[in-house]
Amino acid sequence: MSLTDLRDELTDRLGRDGVITDPAHLRTYECDALTGYRVVPALVALPRDAGEVAAAVTACARHKVPFVARGAGTGLSGGALPVADGVVISMQRLRRVVEVDPVDRRATVEPGVTNLDISRAAAKYGLYYSPDPSSQQVCTIGGNVAENSGGAHCLKYGFTVNHILAVDVVLPDGSTTRLGGDAPHQAGFDLLGAFVGTEGTLGIVSSVVVRLLHTPATVRTLVANFDSTKDAGDAVTAVIAAGIVPAAIEMMDNLAIQAVNAAVDAGFDPDTAAALIVELDGPADEVEARFADLTRLCAKATEVTIARDAEHRAKIWQGRKAAFAAVGRLSPNYFVQDGVVPRTRLGEALTRIAEMGDAAGIRVANVFHAGDGNLHPLVLYSEERGEHERAEALSSAIAELCVELGGSLSGEHGIGTDKACSMPRMFSEDDLATMLRLRAAFDPEGLCNPGKVFPTPRLCGERPGPYRPHPLEAAGVIERL
């Protein structure tokens, strides 16, 4: 391979302003929102349309140079971390909303369009795009497809994969294909479903068709304070047991609330041990009756505040969605984890995390999607005080604890670079090898975002951690053989 030849070819196809070669400028692409990992790419390509994306990939394939697609760079797992001597293909110039179709309730957009801009474009028809990651003002739909992004409201409405009808994909050899179609019924394997969430390792999305939903008739939101995270967790269990499927149930512990209050005036009680945000939406009668039940089920709450109006509700959500960034005010540095536990083991997980934090002498703030057991422990530490390694070890241990409790390493942030070495804790060699068969079918040369998702000797040392039996397996409830 020759990077000089590739640079010339890319410049020829994309123009001088379509390729970044200046070292200082290249450095701005060295990491995504997981800033602990940094690699400066050899080149950055800035295609303007799907044709130029295909041209850029074709050039990389011809020169056998690895490439990494990048949206807004908000990913929290190092999925858009560049490869040394590789190319970053940025989607930032592909930001057209091509079509909003109110009759068939769908929108066709380029991958660089932000999540929130889709809903903005659909709003005049009373429609919106449902998945709502907290970074939705800046994160791109292409990145959402790569990560199968969730958000607070996916408890009722599902994840990105449940809302994508079709994607155009530039495959790693530079050819373009379409996965999905006009309706969820496809003639053939569900390649679209298999593709969403593969973290940019199977190809680059150059166009996305999303489903749009009608905004719900009624939305009711409450904030309930509790004396302990356990009481709050019990309330969540009671709500689910009552057969209520809320649009969202979020929990924040005291440390997270303090951080949010310092950043946003969202009105959370600074003295409460834990707060739940519960939202119901849907037809008015259904919501009102269920909301009455909900209020009753929060009997142990020390205080329940019901959002007065849309503005008040927006404030509450602004506070919740600002939590990650707000934690920066409490601590110079922090890691965000994203493990999932079966919801009934939330209490146990929180207790264990608190104990592990105490043992390490490191504070952990918790803000999470309680309805589906998706934790977001924020591990607070100081680089200056030399706590990096201890905090990182604690952070990994928390993710692996989630697997031990019968859950997952990641609910929505992805495996990326960050958790690739932990994958053998959750999957056997055969599991991972089978996933790699899918990768090889799409990318036989291994050029598309290499080194992500799967453990590699380079990333994890010669011997990534051994497979450990799943606890359900050890208990004899599931079989592996």
Added chain:
Amino acid sequence: MRPTSLAELRDAVRDTRGTLLVKGAGTAEGWAGAPDPTDHMLETTGLAGVVTYNPADMTVAVRAGTPLSALQQELAAAGQRISLDPARTDATVGGLIATADSGPLRHAYGGPRDLLIGVTVVLADGTVARSGGHVIKNVAGYDLGKLFCGSFGTLGVIAEVVLRVHPLPPASRTVSIPCDAAEAVAHTGRVLEARLEPAALEWCDGELLARYEGLESSVELRAAATPGGATLSATEADAAWRRVAAVPDHELVVRCGTRPSQLPAVAKHAASMTSSTAVGVHTLAVADVEGLRAEFPQVTLMAGEGVPAWGEPHAAVPLMRAVKQRFDPEGRLGPGRYKPWF
């Protein structure tokens, strides 16, 4: 061969040579292409029963040969269900995934792929692989379960699955709006715009059916608020939904996906049909499959002897071949199902 455990299944696949046809309850034998004669038949019905079920987690792990009806019965005892209502209620859970089958509830809940959160499969070489897990929200690793949706037994044998469950609705009401296909599109728009949140919205042979699920007081009000409709009695509603489920009982039947607004154009091809009008998924009895395919390529054959199962290869067929090649390089599994694509 009729293995009764994952180990037996693995051995059955690994220790035999030659081609294999995977069979569940045999309710979809007419779907996809007619299989070539195979050296072995592998029945999954011995792999039956729930593995783990904790109602409070809203998930259930079940062996793939379990009939959906049996699973639903077990879940109902805990006030829950799988929100999947295919016409083939006796089909196995694994079979429903392999055929990507669904019923009217697809309107609100999608298909098997949207409810499937974990899968254990046995590949043609005897490799046992698992993906996903026991939690609803999970992005760790590739989602092999979705890949196996619509695989018709050609990529591997589905051994065990983990599914998302939902609460059983306390009450339901069905509203009927007699209308033709073009009017059905307009009515669908009106019901959605009224934000009445139906669980199913199905146009079947001249009648749009809206089913509401939820609290008693709420479904009654929503049914009454449905523009242009009349609320059916429980008996009438049962009969109406039975008519929907009976549409596949014809000699030549296909499922077809289109833009929802193309319903009238699809209906022109149908002798009898039922359509999820907001989703654009139609099940129809046709006379001329090729005529339908010429206009709407996303067609899967559900019944029809001697009829070509698949049309012109679509854009993703080369990728399907590449995946098949990696998962089953010797072509052991389900030969003929995807003829002429591979």
